[in-house]
Amino acid sequence: xxxxxxxxxxxxxxxxxxxxxxxxxxxxxxxxxxxxxxxxxxxxxxxxxxxxxxxxxxxxxxxxxxxxxxxxxxxxxxxxxxxxxxxxxxxxxxxxxxxxxxxxxxxxxxxxxxxxxxxxxxxxxxxxxxxxxxxxxxxxxxxxxxxxxxxxxxxxxxxxxxxxxxxxxxxxxxxxxxxxxxxxxxxxxxxxxxxxxxxxxxxxxxxxxxxxxxxxxxxxxxxxxxxxxxxxxxxxxxxxxxxxxxxxxxxxxxxxxxxxxxxxxxxxxxxxxxxxxx
Amino acid sequence: xxxxxxxxxxxxxxxxxxxxxxxxxxxxxxxxxxxxxxxxxxxxxxxxxxxxxxxxxxxxxxxxxxxxxxxxxxxxxxxxxxxxxxxxxxxxxxxxxxxxxxxxxxxxxxxxxxxxxxxxxxxxxxxxxxxxxxxxxxxxxxxxxxxxxxxxxxxxxxxxxxxxxxxxxxxxxxxxxxxxxxxxxxxxxxxxxxxxxxxxxxxxxxxxxxxxxxxxxxxxxxxxxxxxxxxxxxxxxxxxxxxxxxxxxxxxxxxxxxxxxxxxxxxxxxxxxxxxxx
Numbered sequence: 001x002x003x004x005x006x007x008x009x010x011x012x013x014x015x016x017x018x019x020x021x022x023x024x025x026x027x028x029x030x031x032x033x034x035x036x037x038x039x040x041x042x043x044x045x046x047x048x049x050x051x052x053x054x055x056x057x058x059x060x061x062x063x064x065x066x067x068x069x070x071x072x073x074x075x076x077x078x079x080x081x082x083x084x085x086x087x088x089x090x091x092x093x094x095x096x097x098x099x100x101x102x103x104x105x106x107x108x109x110x111x112x113x114x115x116x117x118x119x120x121x122x123x124x125x126x127x128x129x130x131x132x133x134x135x136x137x138x139x140x141x142x143x144x145x146x147x148x149x150x151x152x153x154x155x156x157x158x159x160x161x162x163x164x165x166x167x168x169x170x171x172x173x174x175x176x177x178x179x180x181x182x183x184x185x186x187x188x189x190x191x192x193x194x195x196x197x198x199x200x201x202x203x204x205x206x207x208x209x210x211x212x213x214x215x216x217x218x219x220x221x222x223x224x225x226x227x228x229x230x231x232x233x234x235x236x237x238x239x240x241x242x243x244x245x246x247x248x249x250x251x252x253x254x255x256x257x258x259x260x261x262x263x264x265x266x267x268x269x270x271x272x273x274x275x276x277x278x
Numbered sequence: 279x280x281x282x283x284x285x286x287x288x289x290x291x292x293x294x295x296x297x298x299x300x301x302x303x304x305x306x307x308x309x310x311x312x313x314x315x316x317x318x319x320x321x322x323x324x325x326x327x328x329x330x331x332x333x334x335x336x337x338x339x340x341x342x343x344x345x346x347x348x349x350x351x352x353x354x355x356x357x358x359x360x361x362x363x364x365x366x367x368x369x370x371x372x373x374x375x376x377x378x379x380x381x382x383x384x385x386x387x388x389x390x391x392x393x394x395x396x397x398x399x400x401x402x403x404x405x406x407x408x409x410x411x412x413x414x415x416x417x418x419x420x421x422x423x424x425x426x427x428x429x430x431x432x433x434x435x436x437x438x439x440x441x442x443x444x445x446x447x448x449x450x451x452x453x454x455x456x457x458x459x460x461x462x463x464x465x466x467x468x469x470x471x472x473x474x475x476x477x478x479x480x481x482x483x484x485x486x487x488x489x490x491x492x493x494x495x496x497x498x499x500x501x502x503x504x505x506x507x508x509x510x511x512x513x514x515x516x517x518x519x520x521x522x523x524x525x526x527x528x529x530x531x532x533x534x535x536x537x538x539x540x541x542x543x544x545x546x547x548x549x550x551x552x553x554x555x556x
Binding site: 062063065067069070084085087089090092103107108112114115116117118119120121123175208209219221223225244245246247248249250251252254256258266269273275276277 | 372398401452522534
């Protein structure tokens with residue numbers, strides 16, 4: 001699947017870690033920069049990677065919450081990883097990401113050794129044409145560089161999409177998007193990239209209002225439904241993402257999304273709260 | 279609204295705090311016990327209350343994540359509260375709840391001073407009859423005592439509700455519930471009770487499978503959409519809750535819900551990951 005001709009994929013470069021298991025050092029990669037500081041998804045992936053690479057880690061991620069305290073503006077960060085508790089079937093991790101002595105992210109994460117149980121997927125995968133039949137988004141003027149690292153193909157709800165205004169003058173459009181998304185160039189999907197893609201849906205404010213504004217995620221939660229084995233068996237790195245907001249008001253809105261595999265398996269669900277100014 | 283005739287409401291007794299702002303001591307109230315240890319909602323409310331009562335707290339809650347590391351089986355817990363960062367418009371808090379020296383919950387929470395902004399509620403409140411026209415659930419044999427502290431009135435998806443099995447033998451039912459829920463006796467809704475109610479939807483496993491099983495929430499996230507002023511103006515303590523699961527598999531399922539006011543305002547959205555054995 002790799003199209004990087006032997007060189008390490010930019011995503012892997014961006015989440016690479018040095019240092020000790022409980023105190024990692026990571027470079028801030030300019031390819032994943034956002035408006036102010038790095039794209040939140042790459043930071044979440046880096047935090048998850050610090051747990052995935054920890055020698056005491058057992059099992060796979062179930063739940064990850066990352067809180068964004070302030071913009072990272074250094075070239076390097078420190079990631080402090082603490083295993084708070086290891087139970088028979090799960091592990092509770094606490095992580096802080098620091099720039100110098102200042103905490104820029106606080107995170108908690110649950111890992112678990114999953115077992116075979118009764119199973120049922122209740123949510124229904126939305127209908128969408130195959131990703132090969134959907135056009136890539138064009139270059140978006142004013143958009144940050146991290147957007148270039150993803151192959152995004154919107155079925156509906158692309159940024160700045162022209163939508164007819166209802167006859168009574170009230171815009172009836174919603175902040176909903178349906179899109180195929182994959183690392184660019186192609187890369188095998190794993191838990192770290194799934195965490196990053198969970199934050200790669202454009203802020204719903206932009207989709208709804210069709211303009212840019214000062215905004216930033218304050219808290220991101222990802223619930224992982226895919227097992228390691230399910231990810232391993234996926235034929236492509238493309239995920240069908242379905243994102244929306246429930247409510248905008250009082251400087252904050254929420255943003256939720258489902259991430260589906262090509263064969264209609266629910267891989268992850270995610271929700272976040274985002275600050276905005278308007 | 280109080281029907282407690284001057285005595286403090288059980289909920290307020292259950293979230294009462296002693297000690298210092300950064301190191302609270304709280305009793306474990308037997309009225310809110312679950313199968314093993316206290317009901318997760320009352321623990322989440324206690325953690326939120328420790329921040330709400332902190333002298334450095336500014337604004338109202340935006341996002342709360344509580345991770346449940348192990349069952350609390352002491353009469354008393356310690357709640358350590360740390361303000362990680364205070365920005366111009368928000369605050370990031372980190373909380374651990376301990377039983378002796380052992381951490382039983384880790385939590386993070388964002389508070390914010392909300393400002394007047396453009397607003398829009400995109401999610402649609404489900405139709406439901408008025409709560410006065412919906413029957414209270416009967417005593418549920420085998421259910422824990424915390425259930426008695428809530429007035430639950432199911433419009434659909436009550437536990438053990440008889441549902442016809444489809445003709446082809448495959449049960450087509452989903453784990454969805456729609457219900458009115460309030461503190462019993464009535465109590466004015468506030469952020470602490472909203473946090474507790476966010477965890478008061480029966481585990482979706484029970485709704486779907488119509489049986490009890492070993493299960494427990496490992497991580498709960500609540501996103502608050504209501505402002506303090508909106509909560510203050512509510513005429514009753516009743517919330518319309520709409521809960522469902524997306525996927526059960528590999529020992530874990532998710533559970534998401536929306537909490538609506540009587541006048542159809544979205545007060546909070548919540549999601550959690552739950553361990554189960556089956």
